Amino acid sequence: MSNRRNFIKTSALATVAVALNSFTSKEEESTSTFGKQKAEQNGTKPIVISTWNFGVKANGAAWEILKNNGRALDAVEAGVKIPEGDPAERSVGYGGRPDRDGRVTLDACIMDEFSNIGSVACLEHIKHPIAVARAVMEKTPHVMLVGDGALQFALSQGFKKENLLVEASEKEWKEWLKTSQYKPIANIENHDTIGMIALDSFGNLSGACTTSGMAYKMHGRVGDSPIIGAGLYVDNEIGAATATGHGEEVIRIAGCHLVVELMRQGKSPQKACEEAVSRIVKLTQNRNKNLKDIQVGFIALNKKGEYGAYCVQSGFNFAVNDTNGNTLVDADYFLK
Ligand code: ASP
Numbered sequence: 001m002s003n004r005r006n007f008i009k010t011s012a013l014a015t016v017a018v019a020l021n022s023f024t025s026k027e028e029e030s031t032s033t034f035g036k037q038k039a040e041q042n043g044t045k046p047i048v049i050s051t052w053n054f055g056v057k058a059n060g061a062a063w064e065i066l067k068n069n070g071r072a073l074d075a076v077e078a079g080v081k082i083p084e085g086d087p088a089e090r091s092v093g094y095g096g097r098p099d100r101d102g103r104v105t106l107d108a109c110i111m112d113e114f115s116n117i118g119s120v121a122c123l124e125h126i127k128h129p130i131a132v133a134r135a136v137m138e139k140t141p142h143v144m145l146v147g148d149g150a151l152q153f154a155l156s157q158g159f160k161k162e163n164l165l166v167e168a169s170e171k172e173w174k175e176w177l178k179t180s181q182y183k184p185i186a187n188i189e190n191h192d193t194i195g196m197i198a199l200d201s202f203g204n205l206s207g208a209c210t211t212s213g214m215a216y217k218m219h220g221r222v223g224d225s226p227i228i229g230a231g232l233y234v235d236n237e238i239g240a241a242t243a244t245g246h247g248e249e250v251i252r253i254a255g256c257h258l259v260v261e262l263m264r265q266g267k268s269p270q271k272a273c274e275e276a277v278s279r280i281v282k283l284t285q286n287r288n289k290n291l292k293d294i295q296v297g298f299i300a301l302n303k304k305g306e307y308g309a310y311c312v313q314s315g316f317n318f319a320v321n322d323t324n325g326n327t328l329v330d331a332d333y334f335l336k
Helices: 003-042 055-065 072-084 129-139 147-156 167-177 247-252 253-263 270-284
Strands: 047-051 106-111 117-123 143-148 195-201 205-211 230-234 239-245 298-300 306-309 317-322 327-330
Touching: 047 055, 047 072, 047 239, 047 298, 047 306, 055 072, 055 195, 055 205, 055 327, 072 106, 072 117, 072 129, 072 195, 072 205, 106 129, 106 147, 106 230, 117 129, 117 147, 129 143, 129 147, 129 306, 143 147, 147 270, 147 306, 195 298, 205 230, 205 239, 230 253, 239 247, 239 253, 239 270, 247 270, 253 298, 270 306
Parallel strands: 117 143
Antiparallel strands: 047 195, 047 317, 106 117, 106 205, 195 205, 195 239, 230 239, 239 298, 298 306, 317 327
């Protein structure tokens, strides 16, 4: 009896496994043609938006994929890899500013249209943390790996160990050591993140978010950027959002999940970003903190391809690439 039960269980599992396998391979096989047909049928126009001025170049790489009916997931990964790989961009990936111990520790996460998620935090020595986050999503039963475990996993996947601390960052850090005063400056000076969200011609949404976090942070500090729901959230029925700025404040309100939920309730992407910022404003005031010391910016995109952005104070911009071109836009802000 128990043997029979086991057999039934095993064969049921085998059937599920076969069904899952055939689903995956069929899906992979038909993705491109299905996508093209669907694009023609529903007329979805692709769009990608991303944070800060490095978003313009990053959007360019994402757009190459989107305009050829590629998947939003591939587009956002390729897009954010541009600043990650650029040593001149000092707040993301290779060339990112170190923590107070002189170590470059990177955070990243990714989310696709099926709500698959992957994330790495406090990852050292790997130039493209977003690709490791995607590998966590696709090749492990987990959603988040941190520190040494994330590095070990990356190496096992063939990622190369590199020194990410560029000369300019090392010099600045040594200068900083003279005072060792931790004071993140609002806007681009000593932090920033590329968050990118895209809608493809299938009508599907994905997002990616990657950063070296706050310069001269305590070793082990993790901000919002690798935390699904804080620095990034995607709901393929509703929309997507990503954030930049003081991660502690974004985590406090589960920022990007909030923005998406507000869109679910019927708010436009613009109004949803405004409402999320107003929560941060309120909590900052309640806690008797100075709003002038805080910058947080949200960008959001809905299923219809409408987008919005809002931040605490002036200085935040974002890049939008659609069929009309690739432009940098100054976000509206609360503190006037
Ligand atoms: N949100 C990032 C963090 O807190 C930094 C930034 O976007 O400026 O790590």
